[in-house]
Amino acid sequence: MSTPESKTKDKVKKLLKAYGAYWHCPVMNGMGAPTLDFVGCHYGDYFAVETKAPGKKPTPRQEITMAEMEKAGGRPFVVAGDEGLEELEEWLSYVKVREETRYD
Secondary structure, eight states, X not given: OXXXXXXXXXXXXXXXXXXXXXXXXXXXXXXXXXXXXXXXXXXXXEEEEEEEOTTOOOOHHHHHHHHHHHHTTOEEEEEETTBTHXXXXXXXXXXXXXXXXXXX
């Protein structure tokens, strides 16, 4: 049975595959530093995605993790249903075009 969050994860996976981004979904077991649902790299740029069911928001701990990623130069995203998906796609497209035209 698909949950609303798993449907969101499927949308993110499809988008990341379409852009050829490297990504993985860490399996958290309560040990080590917290992270988000997806962690990846696209043309050398680090990104992470927290997925939520439509209308849901990140937890305070997830907000702290995203702030730490941004401080280190990474790009975190929140995708809740379709909300945030367009922003992620725009970033993936921008990074791809930037890289492809870097040496023109």
